[in-house]
Amino acid sequence: MSLLAVDHVTQTYTSASRSLDVLKDVSFTVEPGTTNAIVGPSGSGKTTLLSLCAGLDRATRGHVMFAGHDLGALDEDQLAAWRSREVGFVFQSFRLLPTLTALENVMTTLELRGTPAKEARRLAAEQLEQVGLKDRLDHHAIQLSGGEQQRVALARAFVHRPRILFADEPTGNLDGATSRAVADLLFALHANAGTTLVLVTHDLALAQRTSRILELADGRIARDRVVEVAAS
Numbered sequence: 001m002s003l004l005a006v007d008h009v010t011q012t013y014t015s016a017s018r019s020l021d022v023l024k025d026v027s028f029t030v031e032p033g034t035t036n037a038i039v040g041p042s043g044s045g046k047t048t049l050l051s052l053c054a055g056l057d058r059a060t061r062g063h064v065m066f067a068g069h070d071l072g073a074l075d076e077d078q079l080a081a082w083r084s085r086e087v088g089f090v091f092q093s094f095r096l097l098p099t100l101t102a103l104e105n106v107m108t109t110l111e112l113r114g115t116p117a118k119e120a121r122r123l124a125a126e127q128l129e130q131v132g133l134k135d136r137l138d139h140h141a142i143q144l145s146g147g148e149q150q151r152v153a154l155a156r157a158f159v160h161r162p163r164i165l166f167a168d169e170p171t172g173n174l175d176g177a178t179s180r181a182v183a184d185l186l187f188a189l190h191a192n193a194g195t196t197l198v199l200v201t202h203d204l205a206l207a208q209r210t211s212r213i214l215e216l217a218d219g220r221i222a223r224d225r226v227v228e229v230a231a232s
């Protein structure tokens with residue numbers, strides 16, 4: 001069974017003056033353990049699509065299925081509980097909570113799931129060590145570089161071992177070398193835990209490291225191809 005199935009999804013934004021179909025009858029599936037890139041011009045609907053897949057928003061029409069279950073059938077609490085179990089999400093702009101330390105940011109994921117504080121602290125510290133930030137546990141976001149912030153965000157997205165990890169332009173705010181390091185980490189986490197990856201990216205080097213590239217144009221799938229994974 002596919003891990004994720006997007007089935008005839010249309011997303012419409014309506015304002016006072018007009019209604020805009022941002023996604024138009026989009027269908028595709030994502031198989032467990034695969035790495036997938038979504039590419040396309042700015043405004044083509046990539047972020048909208050990722051938000052629907054991650055249960056951050058609901059489709060106007062059509063269905064998003066996770067492991068055979070329709071996300072549309074869940075109420076808000078059930079959807080939040082599903083997200084906290086199964087999903088990790090990484091944003092372009094890191095979105096760490098600035099008043100919390102790196103360790104506390106990573107712990108938030110586990111606290112949402114009801115993990116006791118002591119256990120959450122231990123797991124969060126372990127995960128931060130895995131992303132190379134053992135010496136930064138007590139730093140606040142503002143004291144960290146962009147690359148370090150994104151590594152904290154990866155630890156936060158991954159510490160509960162989600163079945164699927166979504167990342168929206170995860171290297172978009174980083175320079176070349178830092179981008180590459182964050183991408184290496186993303187694929188290492190995938191390789192260690194078998195986590196399914198779905199990445200939105202403008203970064204061709206990143207897209208080419210996935211095994212499948214799905215191109216969006218004007219709210220439709222323009223192309224969907226399985227690619228050779230370059231040896232790295």
Ligand SMILES: Nc1ncnc2c1ncn2[C@@H]1O[C@H](COP(=O)(O)OP(=O)(O)O)[C@@H](O)[C@H]1O
Nearest residue numbers: 013014022040041042043044045046047048049
């Ligand atoms: N909440 C919203 N309300 C109205 N329009 C939106 C909203 N979110 C996105 N859009 C519009 O939908 C289109 C696709 O946006 P988005 O999914 O962010 O594209 P991308 O991530 O590919 O750049 C854009 O025209 C954008 O302005």
Ligand SMILES: [Mg+2]
Nearest residue numbers: 046047048168
């Ligand atoms: Mg976007």
